[in-house]
Amino acid sequence: MAPLMNLRLCNLSIIVSLFCAPLSASTLVEPELATSMLQNHEKHFEKRIVKVAPNVYTAVGYHGATTSMIVGDDGVIIIDTLMGPTSASNALNDFRKYSNKPVKAIIYTHSHGDHTGGAASFAEGNKIEVIGHSNMGHHHGTDKSLDTVMRLRDIRQFGRLLPQEEQSNRGVAAAVTIDHDRGKGFIAPTFTISKPHKVTISGVDIEIYPAAGETNDAMFVWLPQQEVLFSGDNFYQAFPNLYAIRGTPYRDVRTWANSVAQMAEFEPSVLVGGHTTPIIGQDSATTALQDYSEAIQSVFEQTTAGMNKGWDPITVAQSIELPKHLQNKPYLTEFYGTRAHASRAIYAGMLGWFDGNPTNLNPLSHKQSAENIAKLAGGSAELFKQFNDAMKTENYQWALVLADHLSYLDNIDQQAVKKSKIAALRAMAAREYNAPNRNYYFTYANELEQGK
Secondary structure (H helix, E strand, O other), X not given: OHHHHHHHHHHHHHHHHHHOOOOOOOOEOOHHHHHHHHHHHHHHHXXXXXXXXXXXXEEEOOOOEOEEEEEXXXXXXXXXXXXXXXXHHHHHHHXXXXXXXXXXXXXXXXXXXXHHOOHHHHHOOOOOEEEEEOOOOOOOOOXXXXXXXXXXXXXXXXXXXXXXXXXXXXXXXXXXXXXXXXXXXXXOOOEEEOOOEEEEEOOEEEEEEEOOOOOOOOEEEEEOOOOEEEXXXXXXXXXXXXXXXXXXXXXXXXXXXXXXXXXHOOOOOEEEEOEOOOEEOHHHHHHHHHHHHHHHHHHHHHHHHHHHOOOOHHHHHHHOOOOHHHOOOHHHOOOOOOHHHHHHHHHHHHHOOOOOOHHHOOOOOHHHHHHHHHHHHOOHHHHHHHHHHHHHOOOHHHHHXXXXXXXXXXXXXXXXXXXXXXXXXXXXXXXXOOHHHHHHHHHHHHHHHOOO
């Protein structure tokens, strides 16, 4: 299994080095390249069981996340349980090809539903130990009054309603997963930890370490005998989602970097991420963690340096570059998170909405700005002509800006404006290799087309 995975990683590395050196803060490339990159990345979501150590098996592609089985003397231990009973049962059925021993314990690396929702299928009606963080589930920080907008933006980010021809993937998951029973197999932890904990289950020595990052209730699991580390969602083979465009409270970037650096100190022989393919080999696994931590820390340091220079959030975000030795690492390609999104989140998380420019203390309404821009252009018709010129020259981001101005004007055909914006959104989507961005563009275009 290891040679096959190494070949796949090598192939991805070649594609990244040839086509995707991230020298700017943009994830826009030519449409054919964007499609090729995303298709190649989907190898990480192929359904299979990977034997990562003599008694450790990881299920990839049964849902977006991974689930793992550790075989002990008289039972097995499960690390994370997928989204719901169906996906969990599918994984368990294939795990049973390697061991029929009963499940003795489940360990949650964090509380996201795609890691906790299928526990009941693994428990099979038995009372078992379920281990989680003492703060489990308190990381979201999003007020329930925002459920409506959060659901809408979740659908957009993950492309949940996209037609097949517009689907690619979700950055760390396939485009389509089994979600109809999401969360229905959740079992609350029977034992919680808030500090490092060592335990032996079925003869297997296990160490569990709280390690906040993507969530405050994150933990990683270390098997000292097998030298296998389960990182949860603090590592996967894509640039980390330091900010999710569906909407999240500030994720402490420094803490995330430190948690990944702590994992690297164990020098694991196997690294099992919360999503995507496990990395096998001590040098490869350890280097990946070191690089990941350094990349996160670099984005933080560059962002705060720009903030201290008085730069606005967009200027800061567009200036962020990874150190050269990290720029072609396949697991840092921006299929999921991006440096620009992360930088803007750091800015807002640490300084709030105000960018320091007094012009923005009392802004004009969008309608007022649009009317003034139209006057400068020589009228609404001329502004529309400028939009069409932008489309012809493939300046699609500028076209979107102009379309937004046009949408606030009264003396223009708004159906034509809407059609024009849809075209610009789809042009942007076709050029995106960042899956959340791509899905958001396509979904928003479809919503406009459907009159939503």
